[in-house]
Amino acid sequence: MQILFAVIALGGVGAFFGLLLGLAARFFAVPTDSRIEAIREALPGANCGACAYAGCNQYAEAIIEERAPLNGCIPGGAMTAEAIAAIMGEEVDAVEPVVAAVFCRGDQRHARDLFTYHGILDCDYAQQFHGGFKACPDGCLGLGNCVRACPFEAISMGPRGLPLVDQSACTGCGLCAEACPRDIIRLVPQGDQGHLVWCSSQQRGKTVTRSCEVGCTGCRACVRACPQEAISMEGYLAVIDLQKCDDCGLCVEKCRFGSILPRRESAAPAAAESEAASA
Amino acid sequence: MIDNVYLSDISRGILKENPIFRLVLGMCPTLAITVLVKNGLGMGLAVIAVLTCSNVVVSSLRRYIPEQVRIPCYIVIIATFVTIIEMVLQAFVPALYDALGVFVPLIVVNCIILGRAEAFAGKQPVLRSLFDGIGSGLGFTLGLLVLSLVREVFGNGTLLAETKMAVQLFGANFEPMRIFAQPAGAFIVLGLLLALTNIVFKRLQID
Amino acid sequence: MNDRLVISSSPHIRTVQSVRSVMVDVLVALGPVVAVAVLLFGYRAVVTMGVAIFFAMLAESLWLRRLNIFGDGSAALTGLLLAMTLPPDVPWWITAVGAVTAIIIGKQVYGGIGNNIFNPALVGRAVLVVSWGSRLVGPIWPQPKPFHFLADISAVTAATPLAGEAEALGTTLSQIFIGNVAGCLGETSALALLLGGFWLLYKGHIDWRIPGGFIVTVFLMGTAFGGGFYNNSLTTGLFHVLAGGVLLGAIFMATDMVTSPVTPWGKLIFGVGCGLITMLIRLFGAYPEGVTFAILTMNALTPLLDKFTIPKKFGEVKQVA
Amino acid sequence: MATAMFKGGVHPEYRKELTASLAITALPIPEKVIIPLQQHIGAPCEPLVEVDDSVKKGRAIGQSESFVSAPVHAGISGRVTAIGPYNHPLGHKVEAITIESDGLDEWDGQIRPLENLEERSPEELLGAIREAGIVGMGGATFPAHVKLSPPEGKAIDTVIINGAECEPYLTADHRLMLEEPENVVLGLEIMMKVLGAGKGIIAIEDNKPDAIRVMQQVVGGKPDLSVVPLKTKYPQGAEKMLIQVTARRQVPSGGLPLDVGVVNHNTGTAAAIAEAVLTGRPLIERVVTVTGEGIRRPANLKVRVGTLVSELLEFCGGLKEETRKLVMGGPMMGLAQPTSDLPVIKGTSGIVALTAAEVELYESGTCIRCARCVDSCPMNLVPTFIAQAAEHGQFDRAEKLHAADCIECGCCAYVCPARIPLTQWIRIAKAEVLARRKTK
Amino acid sequence: MEKLISILFIYILVDNFVLQRFFGICPFLGVSRKMETAMGMGMAVVFVITLSTLVTWLVHYYILVPLGLEFLQLVTFILVIAGLVQLVETFLRKTSPTLYQGLGIYLPLITTNCAVLAVALLAVRQDFSLLESVVFGIAASLGFWMALVIMSGIRERLDLAKVPASLQGTAITLITAGILSLAFMGFRGMLSF
Structure with missing residues (x-):
């Protein structure tokens, strides 16, 4: 008898609410983006709030409105993130992997300062004072906007005020390049093949030598020396095409200013210095 | 690392997606009942039972439950198992039942169980759901054990108190740091443990 | 390279x-x-003071991996303030645990000085009170022995004025004012506390609003609800101000810059709130003293107070709708 | 007369004794002057001369069609040798005209005074002021004629001469009031006539009792003029504070003094206006206080606009070894310069050389929420919160905290025990907030 | 009457549902990042708890007890709550978009908020009368709201603080909740019923 009651009671409650909800859904229906439905389906639906939104619905809406990251659902994990990405049609194209590189070697030893800056340690804001404290208007200020911009902790500030990129951690997202007010950081193909001119100066040779010991003066010695014709001039700055460069190293010998270095060595002196500094 | 799909279902719940330390779900019972290891263990076992059963049932019924009433159905399934567990506990370990109090019926609304049902069991075959349930349940139990161990040792000076294997750890003169047994202590210890796991996982580069 | 000039944003003098x-x-x-x-x-x-200061500075320098153990002096201050809230006969290991807790849980987990939400010294004390209550707020306290430096103070005990009304009646207000009563290290002498308070006010390190609001509220509440057990209502109000930790809390704890509001109105509400909660706990709660909990509670409300008491800017015009 | 106070403010070390008692000395005519084509807020001037042109002293060499602008004039007679970008106190290079002296120092023939001063209409006076290229000489360099042309419907009843000189170190206005009090008062009267204002006030901080006395003597007997002594407190000379204290009116947020019927001008501006109207001579020289611990012989100098700062320093015996900072203007609001190779402009009230002891490179720390900045802010803002919002890029929050109302007086950063560059952060927030409002 | 006031006071301050009883921790951690959401969520919780306590009390004493079906308590309660929440959400969404934005969007989260079920269960277990149950529900949810708003204020400030990386987020929130809980222990022993 009790079992019967139980079935009836439970069934009754279920039926009552089922009916009510069915009616409500019919009469109070609100049209929604079909993708919201799809994303909500993909979400665990636990409404746990771990994504910082009020519930799975709100999170789904936030994704559609591009206010929320695709991987915000903690309980769902990577599987859910992939599913959402598929719905949103955001697939990462297969591209050649790139990494950030800092095109300036003018550290505190090599490059001259015009004055001492004291204030907010931010490249943008420091540049507002007389165009920046470095004598070279294209040289790295070393106040670390790129370091702060990197979400992967792939850039750190070296011991002499030049940022160092950790290639293994860099994803090539380019946020650091955007953050640099002087456009010193550019994206280059991953790996350590080839040589590069580690300078961004657009100044005439005389101006460069006055402000920096390792700046590219635009003397063209490297352009003439390169058997691969991989080096060209962009204004007063030599630029090496990594596709053509065969790592022969002739340009390094010709460069009187030390602006050109093979990529595999470019990070080495800085690393050695940081070791020396910590020792 | 582990190529067997079932083993990875289990290990994921224990390590990578540990409900307490990684997903930070099911906090209410975690904080409330971990004063003693015994309680933590009891709650953990109860959750394993409910989670495994509900995962299996949800998974086997996944083709028959209409999409619209998915969540209410899951809740009924879970609530049924929780009621059963409640009765079992009341009948066989009444002391534990009293210690856990209202948190036994509250297993129903534990995000882990509904979360696993939705995220995993509603989409995967029965056997995998079973292992997933066991894995997540074990992960939860592990979290409870660690937390209750810390709280009992410092807050009570004992190990496995109120069981047959009870040990007085620091001798009779020990004055336990009662805050560990208090709600405040629960929050603080769990916060510190979370930070610790963050550091450990970062060191080991498990993400 | 010292010939380079310095450029900065104005002002150029500090x-x-x-x-x-x-x-x-x-x-x-x-x-x-x-x-x-x-x-x-x-x-x-x-x-007690030595242990508290030492362990506080030690914990801070270890956490920050810093050799200079004094640093900016904030750890030493936290340690000393914690010691001030402890009974004279507290075991040294309790003091040490309190000091380490104060620095780590109260301050460093939030990112160190300036970032903490709660007064570190009071976090330390609250943890100790909850952990070893009988040793910190028990009914029996050592009786002070003025001018006996090596005396074994735990030999003779007395109740703190706040612990019971009957005992309080045996202590005159003037004794409470001077401090010759049982109690925590730093809370017995109202005179000494007021001296320090006036010095801080003079130096501009504290704002009158917090201690003012705190003390006045305690006095009013004590007068109104104290039951007038001490001669009459007014002296009972005064008793509530002078006895226990109100002055220590109002002058040195609630005024902790990091954990109290920065806006003028926020400060006043903060002080009044501290007073209210203190008296609520004293009059109705299980603990005889409520200053610690009151200030911690108001610490938690500080972000809200700051948010909702932003002062009216200069030349603000009423919006005509 | 009691002086009302404003909320907040600070009491820095004033160090005015270095130059307060030194009479204004005329700097010898420089070999060359470099006259930037923009010395004021508003549109830059177009050059009216070409390289190799000969110019006489006082001739207009740059002008702009724009109303918010002021012409610039040749400071010496000689030959134009270059027109091109040159270092400028504002921190970037600005087009400037270089004139090399012929040593004659002759006035341009077209310069003649306005005759029958009493009969001149306000429009004629205003025109003369504009022609003379007069700008606010306290440092803000807002063209004077613009301030003296209130829009329709705004009646001005009070003109205030700002003789507060609340910036530490500076004594240029102080000396001017002592040595040319008649000019200051005449300038005030001309402005009152232009504006039709019935009341003139000369406000002076009470750390200059001699100036108050002298001005009172000159003003004595003129019922519509008064000298108001002010309590010494920085930033007493800030326009909004000054108006509140002297005229008892509060300039509304986002408003201008003319919204409350007041125009205020610097002492130097008043004297320049008097000079321009009396003699017809444009603004080509001004008083500059060269001072600071880093200067060997501090002085108050009368200098041609366009003279290189290095010449001023040389005249004062040069910089001491320990000089670490060169500030143009006062130390609270002036601009630090990396070099002395830049010209004096119309708004240069002083050159202050600070030594290492004053410029210690403090590491800025974490805010300990001591609220000193809140107490010191004369605008009643919460500087630390605005700075925090700016630091985290929360400019909406900064706007809600009224970042745009900041007058950049520097009090907050001055008092901060954690040495946080609060004023710099708030400037960033203010600029961002104003930029966003513009695009809206 | 005195008992009602006691219940109100106790479950807001002394036995705060979040800080002393550990109910509703998940939404407490999840939704306390921003003051606005905390306010909205708190309001929604007050509404739902009051309503659901009322309904479940009626269901218990007028359906389950007469039929001798107390063992179905849990299943029916959770169903009633889930249904109720869903109903209110659908209703609000259609009738009042503004109210829905302010309140309704938090409703789905509330189904799994154990505070709701806990209030319903505890009201029955403590033999509260209907009025007492409702007051209990209001008090518990106000306590939840208060804790949520206080925490959101603190977290907005912590967002600007230099919290060590490993402690950021939930860890520091838990520690803060711990100290808050510690502070609230001062209210212990104030009232009883």
């Missing part, structure tokens, strides 16, 4: 005060309180 000098000033302000504590409780006071 006050000579620094965080360190502020901390040192507060330490100096505690001077009279420390002196009275040593006078009353002898070497035990020295031991």
Whole structure:
């Protein structure tokens, strides 16, 4: 008898609410983006709030409105993130992997300062004072906007005020390049093949030598020396095409200013210095 | 690392997606009942039972439950198992039942169980759901054990108190740091443990 | 390279005060309180204060991996303030646990000085009170023995004025004012506390609103609800201000810059709130003293107070709708 | 007369004794002057001369069609040798005209005074002021004629001469009031006539009792003029504070003094206006206080606009070894310069050389929420919160905290024990907030 | 009457549902990042708890007890709550978009908020009368709201603080909740019923 009651009671409650909800859904229906439905389906639906939104619905809406990251659902994990990405049609194209590189070697030893800056340690804001404290208007200020911009902790500030990129951690997202007010950081193909001119100066040779010991003066010695014709001039700055460069190293010998270095060595002196500094 | 799909279902719940330390779900019972290891263990076992059963049932019924009433159905399934567990506990370990109090019926609304049902069991075959349930349940139990161990040792000076294997750890003169047994202590210890796991996982580069 | 000029945003001149000098000033302000504590409780006071300061500075330098153990002086201040809230006969290991907890849980997990939400010294004390309540707020306290530096103070005990009304009646207000009563190291002498308070006010390190709001509220509540057990209602109000930790809390704890509001109105509400909760706990709660909990609770409300009491800007015009 | 106070403010070390008692000395005519084509807020001037042109002293060499602008004039007679970008106190290079002296120092023939001063209409006076290229000489360099042309419907009843000189170190206005009090008062009267204002006030901080006395003597007997002594407190000379204290009116947020019927001008501006109207001579020289611990012989100098700062320093015996900072203007609001190779402009009230002891490179720390900045802010803002919002890029929050109302007086950063560059952060927030409002 | 006031006071301050009883921790951690959401969520919780306590009390005493079906308590309660929440959400969404934005969007989260079920269960277990149950529900949810708003204020400030990386987020929130809980222990022993 009790079992019967139980079935009836439970069934009754279920039926009552089922009916009510069915009616409500019919009469109070609100049209929604079909993708919201799809994303909500993909979400665990636990409404746990771990994504910082009020519930799975709100999170789904936030994704559609591009206010929320695709991987915000903690309980769902990577599987859910992939599913959402598929719905949103955001697939990462297969591209050649790139990494950030800092095109300036003018550290505190090599490059001259015009004055001492004291204030907010931010490249943008420091540049507002007389165009920046470095004598070279294209040289790295070393106040670390790129370091702060990197979400992967792939850039750190070296011991002499030049940022160092950790290639293994860099994803090539380019946020650091955007953050640099002087456009010193550019994206280059991953790996350590080839040589590069580690300078961004657009100044005439005389101006460069006055402000920096390792700046590219635009003397063209490297352009003439390169058997691969991989080096060209962009204004007063030599630029090496990594596709053509065969790592022969002739340009390094010709460069009187030390602006050109093979990529595999470019990070080495800085690393050695940081070791020396910590020792 | 582990190529067997079932083993990875289990290990994921224990390590990578540990409900307490990684997903930070099911906090209410975690904080409330971990004063003693015994309680933590009891709650953990109860959750394993409910989670495994509900995962299996949800998974086997996944083709028959209409999409619209998915969540209410899951809740009924879970609530049924929780009621059963409640009765079992009341009948066989009444002391534990009293210690856990209202948190036994509250297993129903534990995000882990509904979360696993939705995220995993509603989409995967029965056997995998079973292992997933066991894995997540074990992960939860592990979290409870660690937390209750810390709280009992410092807050009570004992190990496995109120069981047959009870040990007085620091001798009779020990004055336990009662805050560990208090709600405040629960929050603080769990916060510190979370930070610790963050550091450990970062060191080991498990993400 | 010293010939280079310095460029910065204006202003180009700065006050000579620094965080360190502020901390040192507060330490100096505690001077009279420390002196009275040593006078009353002898070497035990020295031991407790020493242990608290040492462990606080140690915990901070270890966490920050810093060699300079004094640093900006804030750890030493936290340690000393914690010691001030402890009974004279507290075991040294309790003091040490409290000091380490204060620095780590109260301060460093939030990112160190300036970032903490709660007063570190009071976090330390609250943890100790909850953990070893009988040793910190028990009914029996050592009776002070003025001018006996090596005396064993735990031999003779007395109740703190707040512990019971009957005992309180045996202590005159003037004794409470001077401090010759049982109690925590730093809370017995209202005179010494007020001296420190006036020095801090003079130096501009504290704002009158917090201690003012706190003390006035306690006085009014004590007068209104104290039951007038002490001669009459007014003296009962005064008793509530002078006895226990109100003055220590109002002058040195609630005024902790980091954990109290920055806006003028926020400060006043903060002070009044501290007073209200203190008296609620004293009159109705299980604990005899409520200053610690009151200030911690108001610490938690500080972000809200700051948010909703942003002062009216200069020349603000009423919006005509 | 009691002086009302404003909320907040600070009491820095004033160090005015270095130059307060030194009479204004005329700097010898420089070999060359470099006259930037923009010395004021508003549109830059177009050059009216070409390289190799000969010019006489006082001739207009740059002008702009724009109303918010002021012409610039040749400071010496000689030959134009270059027109091109040159270092400028504002921190970037600005087009400037270089004139090399012929040593004659002759006035341009077209310069003649306005005759029958009493009969001149306000429009004629205003025109003369504009022609003379007069700008606010306290440092803000807002063209004077613009301030003296209130829009329709705004009646001005009070003109205030700002003789507060609340910036530490500076004594240029102080000396001017002592040595040319008649000019200051005449300038005030001309402005009152232009504006039709019935009341003139000369406000002077009470750390200059001699100036108050002298001005009172000159003003004595003129019922519509008064000298108001002010309590010494920085930023007493800030326009909004000054108006509140002297005229008892509060300039509304986002408003201008003319919204409350007041125009205020610097002492130097008043004297320049008097000079321009009396003699017809444009603004080509001004008083500059060269001072600071880093200067060997501090002085108050009368200098041609366009003279290189290095010449001023040389005249004062040069910089001491320990000089670490060169500030143009006062130390609270002036601009630090990396070099002395830049010209004096119309708004240069002083050159202050600070030594290492004053410029210690403090590491800025974490805010300990001591609220000194809140107490010191004369605009009643919460500087630390605005700075925090700016630091985290929360400019909406900064706007809600009224970042745009900041007058950049520097009090907050001055008092901060954690040495946080509060004023710099708030400037960033203010610029961002104003930029966003513009695009809206 | 005195008992009602006691219940109100106790479950807001002394036995705060979040800080002393550990109910509703998940939404407490999840939704306390921003003051606005905390306010909205708190309001929604007050509404739902009051309503659901009322309904479940009626269901218990007028359906389950007469039929001798107390063992179905849990299943029916959770169903009633889930249904109720869903109903209110659908209703609000259609009738009042503004109210829905302010309140309704938090409703789905509330189904799994154990505070709701806990209030319903505890009201029955403590033999509260209907009025007492409703007051209990209001008090518990106000306590939840208060804790949520206080925490959101603190977290907005912590967002600007230099919290060590490993402690950021939930860890520091838990520690803060711990100290808050510690502070609230001062209210212990104030009232009883």
